[in-house]
Amino acid sequence: MAEIVTVEDPEDPRLHDYTDLTDVELRRRREPAEGLFIAEGEKVIRRAGEAGYAMRSMLLSAKWVEPMRDVIDALTVPVYVVDPELAERVTGYHVHRGALASMRRKPLPAAADLLRGARRVVVMEAVNDHTNIGAIFRSAAALGMDAVLLSPDCADPLYRRSVKVSMGAVFSVPYARLERWPGSLAAVTEAGFDLLALTPDAGARSLDEAAPHRRDRVALMLGAEGDGLSRRALAAADEPVRIPMSHGVDSLNVGAAAAVAFYAVTAGRPRD
DSSP: OOOEEEOOOTTOGGGGGGTTTTOHHHHHHHHHHHTEEEEESHHHHHHHHHTTOOEEEEEEEGGGTTTTHHHHHTOOSOEEEEOHHHHHHHHSSOOTTOEEEEEEOOOOOOHHHHHHTOSEEEEESSOOOHHHHHHHHHHHHHTTOOEEEEOTTSOOTTSHHHHHHHTTGGGTSOEEEOSSTTTTHHHHHHTTOEEEEEOOOTTSEEHHHHOGGGSSSEEEEEOBTTTBSOHHHHHHSSEEEEOOOOTTOOOOOHHHHHHHHHHHHHTTSOOO
16 A cells, blocks of 8 residues: 655655656656656546556645545555645646646657557657647547657657646557658658648648548658648658648648548548
């Protein structure tokens, strides 16, 4: 059974995993290096556990001890109970959900292993906004995409904001990082995927015309907010595709565009 410890000192070294959660650059460096990520809120903590992530510790306000009792009773790691003011001093923000857990990362699979068993794949280039990463993973999970491949400079799907926005969907869609960009895209096409590049370019075929849902294996490539896909990424694709726009709107937020495009890829195709 977990040890429940009341902590009253914000400098207590046992709270190290939870310090300065709002310092994005610090957490980007620390969390992968230390093999951890932070799950925030009861639902996300439970989903992380259900997905097989092991817990290092938990940080709770007192009122969350009983709602999380079943989780606590199954743990062998410490549970730190703090008052809300101390939690804010440690983390750097008001933890209104009252529950945080430090989880152990798992080794990422190789891209080749994900491609071997997938038919509908998301490829992201330089998507470095954590909110967009979380939104894309949530749509990928909801709409039946099988896997996600990330360029080396994409944001971390396990960063706290990404996990929170995805509502834990980052745990249910397997992902890998491509080592070389855009060189590693060759492995996608060699694995039998049609690599479609989503772009607002009016010269591209519409998704309806491209009919990705009728293709056997499809990889849909998305670029960062604003800049979109690079020229090198577009050149590596089999075909550019677009979402038709109306009323003078030139493009959608990448998270919204992803949801529309994922539906076009999976609609009408029976799910395994």
